[in-house]
Amino acid sequence: MYSKILVALDMSERAETVFNSALSLATSNGSSLLLLHVLSSEEDYSPLPIPSDLWELYPAGGNDLTVETWRQQWVEFEKTGMKTLQSRVNMAKEKGIEAQYQQSYGNPARTICRVAKEWPADLIVLGRRGRSGLGELLLGSVSNHVLHHAHCCILTVQSPK
Numbered sequence: 001m002y003s004k005i006l007v008a009l010d011m012s013e014r015a016e017t018v019f020n021s022a023l024s025l026a027t028s029n030g031s032s033l034l035l036l037h038v039l040s041s042e043e044d045y046s047p048l049p050i051p052s053d054l055w056e057l058y059p060a061g062g063n064d065l066t067v068e069t070w071r072q073q074w075v076e077f078e079k080t081g082m083k084t085l086q087s088r089v090n091m092a093k094e095k096g097i098e099a100q101y102q103q104s105y106g107n108p109a110r111t112i113c114r115v116a117k118e119w120p121a122d123l124i125v126l127g128r129r130g131r132s133g134l135g136e137l138l139l140g141s142v143s144n145h146v147l148h149h150a151h152c153c154i155l156t157v158q159s160p161k
Helices: 014-029 064-094 108-118 133-139 142-149
Strands: 004-009 032-039 099-105 123-128 153-158
Touching (some): 014 064
Parallel strands (some): 004 032, 004 123, 032 099, 123 153
């Protein structure tokens, strides 16, 4: 039914549930997987963005050491993402599933939709935090955007409470 499944993952604990759901679908359908991690400051475990006017806001803190520390944090964040993706691809391949991975910078919701269309995916599997109301309005919802803008079917996996 679904031959190409894009799996949108972040580095949270929730991602394990999303990955396992996609792996189960791929196993039963003989699907190939594309594991996608979008590097974004919106992600829970990413380094906070440095504002462009840092030196004006914090003259004592806005020095080269601050910027270098931030760069090191981003490099580590990228490496962790790549290691996690590679590990999950290896798990899929051990089960006989064709799998690849991609890590990209950008807005998570728009990047997921773009990559799904370019690949082209038959199904997108992604997690849902369960935000609603004011939290969703203020912080946005990646899953909500993808549901309304993706070209293909969507499976949202609710995070266990």
